[in-house]
Amino acid sequence: MFSDIAQYFRTETLPHIWCPGCGIGTIMAAIVRSIKTLQLDQNNVIFVSGIGCSSRMPGYLDFNTIHTTHGRALPFATGIKAARPELDVFVIMGDGDSTAIGGNHLIHAARRNIDLTAIVVNNSIYGMTGGQTSPLTPHDKRGTTSPFGNLERPFQILDLVKAAGGTYGARATAYHNQLLTKLVMDAYNNPGFSVVEAISQCPVSYGRRNKFKTPADMLLWQKEHAFKAGQKRTARDEDFQIGEIFKSEAPEYTQEYEKLRQKLREVSLNG
Amino acid sequence: MSKARLMQGNEAVAEGALAAGVLFYAGYPITPSTEIAEIMAERLPRIGGTFIQMEDEIGSMAAIIGASLTGVKTLTATSGPGFSLKQENLGYAIATEVPCVVVNVQRGGPSTGLPTAPAQADVMQARWGTHGDHPIIALTPSSVQECYELTVKAFNMAEEFRIPVIFLMDEVIGHLREKVVLPDELTLVNRKKPTVPPGEYIPYENNESMIPAMANFGEGYRYHVTGLTHTEKGLPTGNPEVTRKFMQRLTQKLDPYLDRIQLVEEVQLDDADLIVVAYGCTARSVLEAVHIARSVGLKVGLFRPITIWPFPQKQLEKYVDRKYLVVEMNNGQLVGEVERLFGYKAVERLNRIDGELITPKEVLDRIREVI
Numbered sequence A: 001m002f003s004d005i006a007q008y009f010r011t012e013t014l015p016h017i018w019c020p021g022c023g024i025g026t027i028m029a030a031i032v033r034s035i036k037t038l039q040l041d042q043n044n045v046i047f048v049s050g051i052g053c054s055s056r057m058p059g060y061l062d063f064n065t066i067h068t069t070h071g072r073a074l075p076f077a078t079g080i081k082a083a084r085p086e087l088d089v090f091v092i093m094g095d096g097d098s099t100a101i102g103g104n105h106l107i108h109a110a111r112r113n114i115d116l117t118a119i120v121v122n123n124s125i126y127g128m129t130g131g132q133t134s135p136l137t138p139h140d141k142r143g144t145t146s147p148f149g150n151l152e153r154p155f156q157i158l159d160l161v162k163a164a165g166g167t168y169g170a171r172a173t174a175y176h177n178q179l180l181t182k183l184v185m186d187a188y189n190n191p192g193f194s195v196v197e198a199i200s201q202c203p204v205s206y207g208r209r210n211k212f213k214t215p216a217d218m219l220l221w222q223k224e225h226a227f228k229a230g231q232k233r234t235a236r237d238e239d240f241q242i243g244e245i246f247k248s249e250a251p252e253y254t255q256e257y258e259k260l261r262q263k264l265r266e267v268s269l270n271g
Numbered sequence B: 001m002s003k004a005r006l007m008q009g010n011e012a013v014a015e016g017a018l019a020a021g022v023l024f025y026a027g028y029p030i031t032p033s034t035e036i037a038e039i040m041a042e043r044l045p046r047i048g049g050t051f052i053q054m055e056d057e058i059g060s061m062a063a064i065i066g067a068s069l070t071g072v073k074t075l076t077a078t079s080g081p082g083f084s085l086k087q088e089n090l091g092y093a094i095a096t097e098v099p100c101v102v103v104n105v106q107r108g109g110p111s112t113g114l115p116t117a118p119a120q121a122d123v124m125q126a127r128w129g130t131h132g133d134h135p136i137i138a139l140t141p142s143s144v145q146e147c148y149e150l151t152v153k154a155f156n157m158a159e160e161f162r163i164p165v166i167f168l169m170d171e172v173i174g175h176l177r178e179k180v181v182l183p184d185e186l187t188l189v190n191r192k193k194p195t196v197p198p199g200e201y202i203p204y205e206n207n208e209s210m211i212p213a214m215a216n217f218g219e220g221y222r223y224h225v226t227g228l229t230h231t232e233k234g235l236p237t238g239n240p241e242v243t244r245k246f247m248q249r250l251t252q253k254l255d256p257y258l259d260r261i262q263l264v265e266e267v268q269l270d271d272a273d274l275i276v277v278a279y280g281c282t283a284r285s286v287l288e289a290v291h292i293a294r295s296v297g298l299k300v301g302l303f304r305p306i307t308i309w310p311f312p313q314k315q316l317e318k319y320v321d322r323k324y325l326v327v328e329m330n331n332g333q334l335v336g337e338v339e340r341l342f343g344y345k346a347v348e349r350l351n352r353i354d355g356e357l358i359t360p361k362e363v364l365d366r367i368r369e370v371i
Ligand SMILES: Cc1ncc(C[n+]2csc(CCOP(=O)(O)OP(=O)(O)O)c2C)c(N)n1
Pocket: A051, A052, A053, A054, A055, A070, A093, A094, A095, A096, A097, A098, A121, A123, A125, A126, A127, A128, A129, A134
């Protein structure tokens, strides 16, 4: 199953650090399959990540990869893309990474509509640090820092990105990983800031504390609670829509900047 | 033929950066450094470069590191509050050895402090502001001419040694207007790129020069960059032996080059009974005080570190058995380095932390007291 995409991995770095049953590996494979299907030039693809379990992904991938600081993947990626717009820049972030410490960078990357393909691995928890509450931990669920249940309400990350000016938002899960591959391709093809929320299971830091006995239970939860546009929404609070959530058109930052350069060049040529 | 122009210190930094070949600037507005950003916003798109105003200084620092990895020379500028925010990713640039230049036009006080008043109170922050053991280069100009020339050198050092270079100014120098003679020719240094094919490239190679070659992102050399302690291949490791070797190279990599890195100005030191150590705007007052002191027969000289970090110890320690006076616009920061060399009993201080300049008269009075 892995051999079709083995060329995109630094196989000497395996085995990976993730726990048995973790969803990140499945999500990584789905992302790599989109790159393969898109037939992107391996030398032209850049992976940027923050800090967390999810953000360890680029280390295993054979591209130019950069594992940055917690929450800062997007401004690093912005620097790369703004300096060399022809590069294909993918950004991998955790839910805490992208919406807590990196929340400001997220809304500003969306506002600029800079052509980055961002994938947020949403496991509803701070996985790497052992299960603390994140801005995407559902209300009432438990983390080590919400031992009596989370009093706060989670973000709707795609609503946030849309409101801030992003032009593509989609959602899939580790269970719906073929859909995820397709959505990452669509996100890549959108010329602007695109976010794919990839719902993942963290059996170790989230599942155990929230009544999931096995990783399989968590995958089944993903299957049962996901619905597609047009499907009738059930009454259950935890249900969520998968597939493309929004898409719009707006000027893209690096293209606008290039237009400015051109304009200034013409002005100077014409005296 | 050399051209002369009247320039402001901040403007000279911007012009120096452009002369050095900067093509990318990311920043966040803050007094008294903003002129640098404004000039960059106006100039960079005209020469095929990029200016971007980021959402904060953390993002600015991140963006210049990202851009530098694609092979361009990058700059950011800020003042105290922003310099604090830059520390996180400054450490990242040090650990991952990504060249860039970070200007800090110092202002007074901790926190928001005195936005429009000068100070030299970020000297220790420039050395140890980011966590963990690490090397750093910090340069500090005393004139507008030097702002220009030293900025070029800052880029050269960043590129040659794969390190962020801090350009530590103060509000006086940043806003001072003086004549600058633009040199006809400048020596420009570019980072060493790999000469081996991609398959043989070792991005953090522990080679003899201690400075590994740096490949640009997107040119076929696929490698990993991480702020985690890493192997020579750039991959994360927790192995103590690999960690020791990495840390050893990182923290000692400037050592073979100190002669070229540590720039100083020495004025009338040979026969001086009293050596006054000063830098930045303060050194101007000291220089005047030294001239007056000499005219009345006092044997006084000026030692001015232009490279403030790594502190030019070798250049200073040859002047043994004198008296020393360290004049700085802070509560005593660089003085610690001088005390380490000669013992605290041999070293006197003159400090001011109220946002006002130290005048030549104050220096002269202090010289008379201690000589
Ligand atoms: C500035 C900073 N603060 C805190 C941390 C510690 N830390 C590492 S990962 C992490 C949270 C990760 O959670 P998330 O982003 O959801 O990623 P996951 O591990 O769940 O994939 C934290 C708080 C850090 N590395 N840097």
